Amino acid sequence: MSDAPELPALPVTFRPGRTRAVLLIAGAAIFVVITAVALLLEKLGPGERLSFVFTGALLFGVLVLLARPKVVADEAGVTVVNITSRRRLAWAEILQVNLRPGDPWVFLNLSDGTSLPALGIQPGIAKQHAIRDARALRALVEAHSLGGRDGQHDEHHG
Structure with a gap:
């Protein structure tokens, strides 16, 4: 691919x-x-x-x-730092990384049924950079999801 x-x-x-x-x-x-x-x-x-x-x-x-927002990915999971909040997520909690046309930033669909905005990846004045970052985070989520879940997590597609 x-x-x-x-x-x-x-x-x-x-x-x-x-x-x-x-x-x-x-x-x-x-x-x-x-x-x-x-x-x-x-x-x-x-x-x-x-x-x-x-x-x-x-x-x-x-x-x-x-200027504070960022998304930090490490071996254990992802830390989303937004303007006034910080949330630590295990890889298994992230089902999907979304950056659709017109979105102001990336949204993470989580296993608890909620969506978390990740302001650290936003198209703003660097659209192509944000798209690359969103794709990289999506690839990391997919790689860690397959490894951590043995590919047995198909019931949450969509």
């Missing part, structure tokens, strides 16, 4: 690199500009300057949270 992606070496981390870089650079720039404005405005008192710096730090913190 020529479209089958090569299995990446474990552990492997998937994250939206360009989006992360944009968010972190923008956050640092916003913090620097707001702090500079606070220091340059002569009419501001110390409390007002501090509130400017605090606002800049708060905005930077929000952008750091938005």
Whole structure:
């Protein structure tokens, strides 16, 4: 099968690199500009300057949270880190990796009947990279599912 992606070496981390870089650079720039404005405005008192710096730090913190998502795969399973949550999954818990056209990120269909968004793989500004990452994660799930389940898990297809 020529479209089958090569299995990446474990552990492997998937994250939206360009989006992360944009968010972190923008956050640092916003913090620097707001702090500079606070220091340059002569009419501001110390409390007002501090509130400017605090606002800049708060905005930077929000952008750091938005840059946090990643998906880490290792021999034991997958850790999905989203904006404010982290969830550890065994390979056997992941039934399917989905990235359909128009999806904002990958969704993992789980054995408990739920779907978990994995924001660490998102098309955003690097669509082809996200598609490669989704295929690699799908291949890892399939490889570990066959090994861990002996191929006896057909009742959850679909």
